[in-house]
Amino acid sequence: METEVIEKIVSIEKPHLEAPPDWQPVIMGILCNWCSYAGSDLTGTSRIQYPPNIRIIRIPCSSRVDPWFIIKSLQTTADGVLVSGCHPGDCHYISGNYYARRRFLVTKKLLNFVGYHEDRVQFSWVSAAEGQKFANVVAKVTEDIKKLGPLRLYKKENS
């Protein structure tokens, strides 16, 4: 008997905190179109290899990233989130990444405050020329999340 109220829906698929042997993290990569997405394309064109755990979402600018996307990602499918935009001063839309930067800091600290490791949500500035940097960033984020294990947002009441 359980009251069945407290359960992350996806815990049907991943109910354990301990990683099963073949577990692979899912990382949501939210990239701005003009710098980071172009940078990730360059990583591809340069055939620089990186771990296959990232799933990329294209958005016009890092300022389009509502912290809500990060929360939703963690809640539903992702074990970690990477948000990447243009370097400060390089924003295609002038000032977008400055606004975004403030939100990211507060979001990151808040998530850490409520008990999720800082490395769950990471941010980077990757320019369109930084194919290698993008690969390095993805490798680092994947490594970090692997160390942290699957994200458990809510324990099941009776487990």
Add this chain to the structure above:
Amino acid sequence: MARVGVFVCFCGANIGDFVDVPAVVEEAKKIKEVKYAIDYKYVCSDPGQQMIRDAIVQQRLTSVVVAACSPRMHEKTFRKALSDAGMNPYLLEVANIREHSSWVHQKNKKAATGKSSDLIRMAVAKSIANEQLHEISVPVTKRALVIGGGIAGIQAALDIADARIPVVLVEKSPSIGGKMAQLDETFPTLDCSQCILTPKMVDVASHPFIELLPYSEVIELDGYVGNYKAKIKRKASYVNFDTCTGCGACWLKCPVKVPNEFNMGIDKRKAIYSPFPQAVPNKPVIDAEHCTMLIKGKCGICAKVCEKGSIDYTMQDEIVEREIGAVVVATGYDLWDPKPYEEYGVGRFKDIINSLEFERMVSANGPTGGVPVRPSDGKVPKNVVFIQCVGSRDEAKGIEYCSKICCMYTAKHTLLLHHKVQDSHAYVFYMDIRAAGKGYEEFVKRAQVETGATYLRGRASKIYKKGDKLMVQGEDAQIGQVVEVEADLVVLATAIYPYKDNPDLARLLGISYDKYGFLSEAHPKLRPVETAKAGIFLAGCTQAPKDIPDSVAQASATAAKVCGLFAGDTMKKDPMIAHVNNEFCTGCQNCVNVCPYQAIVTEEIPLGYGFKELRTVAKINEGVCQGCGSCVAICRSMAIDLAGFTDMQIINEIVAI
């Protein structure tokens, strides 16, 4: 019910070798909304596109997902294919399984296949929420406003007008010409400034497509790209330009003498004056601050001598309105005030002048007839010390940036000095010689060789008076010793500083400016002549220090931009812009605050259905919005959404894997 078609590309071996494409197709077929999934060698090829077009028609698809290379590569191609099949092109989504999967996971086919499937799932989920979008067309008023009648403004106005586009050229002073009109000869070819500028000025005055508004200021600019409305104040000149012939009788007889700005105050002009002989328009204006008739109501000599009766002391400022489509800002520069350099005795010693004063003195039509003289006693100087970087590159006292042109004009000045005063000697205190530009380095070399000027590397540290001479003390870094030079005249190459009214103008136009007051370009590298506000462009020193060739080049670039903007009757715009849902908008106006393009305004709508009371909501100007999404993310009530990247689309992507 959504019917999505998925087209997976092998891209030859590029994807096919590293991703199990048929497995990906099978996986895609399992998705509820996918009604059709197929692979093909090259989807971007003609047969590949034909396949998409056929499927759209035969399978009655509601959206299309192409899993291939980066959307930055072929999105346009596939959109075209959709369009050709009669489908809205924005119902396309591209899953980037080449750059983001096959090419970067070449050693792990299983993972690459899985990832490709996930990327397709995300694209399918996103495409379900795609909406039909239509290119936005904004009507344009084909008339350009050029603010500033210096060389940049003149060039921009002429280039635009030559493309048969009407131009309104607004100049604050009584004549166009700007700073260049004050110059004697120009580097690096030493051609006479007046000789090359005045024909252009005359062209402006006579051009059928240019409306010249001298002695005027822009006081208001409303609207958005293609549809601006400018209010221009025509200052009262007290002279009827229509009847005035510019004969000069008035200013010859005028009894009031005022320091002449054009000659940097070295000589005097009259209260009714035309700034310089070649002025365009060559009509005088009355300086209301100094005219005794206007101040005290006594005098009236000019009216008496004017045969045409053009003098009208009752004239008032007049405000004219012009509808325009684009603006070129070319307000130029001012000289930086070297007051902080107390050790140079600026203000205390008369024989310290700035470069523009020197320029006027050596100018053939200048106040001294082309011969430099000491302001203190009128003698012709023999030893002249030029000090470069006064203000420039000096974080402590001046400004951080390099003024770019001082090295060159100082070299020119040494030459001019040498030509005018044969037995003179020039000393130049410099930090570095920056002579990047066609023929520039050669010009500096030539000047040094020809004049034998002594170049001393180092900042002058002190100037003091010794008799009627000035002693300039400084360090010659190359020999590591303090040197003292006896000077008859010291010329300071003071820094270029933004035109003093730039911040006010920027606020008026709704564009941004840096901490000095230089107007900011949209992108330092890729959009150097545009501002963040669509339809407003920058030319000349208003954006950064520039020499004449650069200013002219930039002016022509703005002209090209303006002509491009006006190429059609309407402007076509990407429809991926923000939209406000009035139902949810609270009118907090945070979006207005955050928008980098001032694309958001407010409007009043009824409180609810049947209400008479009004409430304020945000309204996006379609013509201006660039689709960055800044407003979308900060809108707490989620009243704003970004077409093409809606919250729903992104959430669909997030939960799809």
Add this chain to the structure above:
Amino acid sequence: MDYTKQIKEIAGKLFSEEKIDVFIGYRNSGFDENQVPVLIHHYQDVDQLVFTEKSVFNLTNYLKYEHTRNKRVGLVVKGCDSRALNLMLTENQVKRENLYIVGIACEGVVDEAGQKAQNCLECVMPDSVVFDEMLGTPSGKREYQVNADIRELDGKELTERLTYFEEVFENCIRCNACRHSCPLCYCDKCCIDQETSTLYHGANTTSSAFHALMTWSLHLAGRCVDCRNCEKACPSHLPLHLLHKQNEKVVYENFQEHQAGMIEGDRGAFYKYSMSDPDDFIM
């Protein structure tokens, strides 16, 4: 702190001079020692008004509702309330000319146990920052200090905090009382109730509580004035102030000591930026 007499006088005067249509103040609940907000429409009801250290609820919340819309309103505001009012004015939710603001130089209110409330002990601005008339002697702005609970939780292990907050989110019943009692949650339809949210988190699960509370606190980051209306309203007694105080701390420490609602025209930390904002957390 007892301004009952003065407030009665002021409200009476405003009604008799017909300067206001409604006055928002406090009255004794009639049941127990607590005070409840009251909206007074007539001169004869003015006698109900009281103001003591039990006048806790932030009255600016009532400016959101139809009772005060487009009416001339008189209301009583303490320091924190006035900061919320300042933000509402800045964000164009109320018109200043429609308000008659009785500011209080607040000496702190008490909680149910009669102790001085925590937010009052840590109050940075006890005096009303916007007012037409001020009661009491202003004591001026105080130094910002990090909330005691935040300090305590910061000292704990990550997993301890996780467990703690899991319980917070589990005990949330998603009644949304927190946001309805918050004067700065004035949106006509909250983003949490919109389709984009409800499609994936429409149920009252713990997961949706996490989503709702996190989103809510981020929407109030750099805007929350620490009046604790939310906490008073929460039927589950959740320590909601923790989320806000955490954001407040990050905002204060990193964004030029930003404090919400201190100056009229200051919109909140997320609606401006500085070139020198921290960048070291970004790769």
Add this chain to the structure above:
Amino acid sequence: MNLTTYSTDSAGLQAFYEAIINAHETYAPVEKFGKYDFKKVDSLAGCDPDSPIPQTMSVKSLFFPKSAKVMKYTATSEGTELSDTTEDPLAGKRVVLGVKHCDARGLQVLDAVYKWDYIDTDYEKRRENTILISPRCDQAVTHCFCTSLDYDVENLDAMDVAVIHVGDGKVYLQARTEKGKNFLKENNKGLSAANGAAKEEMKKQYDKFAGSFRLSMDYKEINEKMQDKFDSPAFEEVSSNCVSCNTCAFVCPTCHCFKISDEKIRDKGVRYKSYDSCNNVYFTLMAGGHNPRPVKYRRWRQRSMHKFVYYKERFGVNLCIGCGKCTISCPVNISIFEVVNKVVNTMQE
């Protein structure tokens, strides 16, 4: 009914509770953040069957949870496949300790609607399989007015087993239903049958309790007069300081409005049924934009009329059970007692 009554002392009661917790799936009020909610307990240590009334959430969450899974589904190209929630939440008996009588009465009231027309089998099974054991209150708190409503507070007929502290550490356990009787028989270890004094002592305890109420009203008068008060201007007045926070409905033992929502990830989804409240502006928003209750007083009217008129008309009982939870939880202490009395006593022009 032949009532089975046992007597014991405080220690015996503790032992009785312990035994139940060990033998059965047991729920009891557990304190968290100063508020008690019914949670599953493993030992008596973590819970408090005598939790104070004001700080206790309603027991309805065990029968009508704040969010319950209705079904699961998988959507693939072959079609959408429905399935029951994986674990059956209704299997096995369970015992709930520490339910206040008013709260239990709330369930009785809810039975009427749940077993009417469409029978909610989930609710029915949960009710059937649950034994409610609870102490009778000793003292009414500020907002209590259960004695003023249409049910038998003295005889505790909403409970299965009543626990009555009669003072001096003496406790009576009385079965009130057939279910409770059987349960007590099975679990009477350490309990002794009550003697003849029990009835009197229990009556005395009740009288003391009944005397502690400060609120009282005549529900019949309210029921009758409320019927013509639909257009009463008093609703406008009483609702003026409401903040529409929904708390009253969420803590109310008898509020039973709900919403249905689907949550889907990848191809799997769950359908939930969750609490909703008529005090929410958007509760009555219709497709097309019309909202019959866009303003507070209309929502308050609906709430009061539903509690005292509509439900009574349809099911013969008042929907309000006088527990005062709404007033205690209300951030601005709006009392339903005050509201209905004001409405009834306000003259209509």
